[in-house]
Amino acid sequence: ETGVTQTPRHLVMGMTNKKSLKCEQHLGHNAMYWYKQSAKKPLELMFVYSLEERVENNSVPSRFSPECPNSSHLFLHLHTLQPEDSALYLCASSQSGGAEEKLFFGSGTQLSVL
Amino acid sequence: AQKVTQAQTEISVVEKEDVTLDCVYETRDTTYYLFWYKQPPSGELVFLIRRNSFDEQNEISGRYSWNFQKSTSSFNFTITASQVVDSAVYFCALSEAENTGFQKLVFGTGTRLLVSP
Numbered sequence: 001e002t003g004v005t006q007t008p009r010h011l012v013m014g015m016t017n018k019k020s021l022k023c024e025q026h027l028g029h030n031a032m033y034w035y036k037q038s039a040k041k042p043l044e045l046m047f048v049y050s051l052e053e054r055v056e057n058n059s060v061p062s063r064f065s066p067e068c069p070n071s072s073h074l075f076l077h078l079h080t081l082q083p084e085d086s087a088l089y090l091c092a093s094s095q096s097g098g099a100e101e102k103l104f105f106g107s108g109t110q111l112s113v114l
Numbered sequence: 115a116q117k118v119t120q121a122q123t124e125i126s127v128v129e130k131e132d133v134t135l136d137c138v139y140e141t142r143d144t145t146y147y148l149f150w151y152k153q154p155p156s157g158e159l160v161f162l163i164r165r166n167s168f169d170e171q172n173e174i175s176g177r178y179s180w181n182f183q184k185s186t187s188s189f190n191f192t193i194t195a196s197q198v199v200d201s202a203v204y205f206c207a208l209s210e211a212e213n214t215g216f217q218k219l220v221f222g223t224g225t226r227l228l229v230s231p
Contacts, residue, residue, distance in 0.1 A: 004158070042220070043219075050216050097215045097217060099146070099147055100147050102164060105151075105159040106157075107156055
């Protein structure tokens with residue numbers, strides 16, 4: 001059973017394109033997260049939504065725009081990206097927001113910006 | 115400030131060897147949680163274990179074992195009799211109890227484990 005599903009798995013886009021990443025969780029969780037994974041760097045937390053409200057925005061450039069229409073869905077809208085934005089973008093969810101919470105991850109979207 | 119260091123970038127072993135993945139952390143909190151996640155080639159991080167700062171008891175789960183030592187701020191992970199399916203990137207992570215509202219994990223850079231037949 002795949003608790004957290006991300007689409008697409010791979011995305012290639014030009015710097016002038018607009019695209020969106022989608023994440024859906026089937027676990028009944030209340031919190032959802034976007035992480036960026038670049039080579040040889042720790043996972044970077046980008047955005048957090050708790051009960052559909054954005055509770056964290058980690059100094060992410062405005063060319064990344066998150067959206068959480070309900071507790072099961074999370075989007076990351078992309079526009080005018082830069083080549084350095086190429087990375088694996090991971091979505092995760094947790095039951096609630098405590099420090100002891102386990103995160104459940106999707107398989108990620110491998111993004112290449114040309 | 116929180117920090118997690120995984121000094122081993124990549125480890126290669128032959129099947130059936132034992133291997134230990136090191137994790138050293140820094141935190142000013144007295145209450146915190148430590149985690150290990152596995153990232154296979156498919157991409158998703160899979161939760162392996164969670165430890166709170168008051169529980170220094172080592173844990174064994176099948177071929178996996180974890181050694182938590184507050185005195186050295188380490189939370190090392192050992193795989194006994196490694197198998198090819200253990201090949202993955204392993205992440206250690208830290209969360210401070212003062213975090214409220216959402217899970218704010220600080221991850222290490224990961225250790226890539228390659229197990230050859």
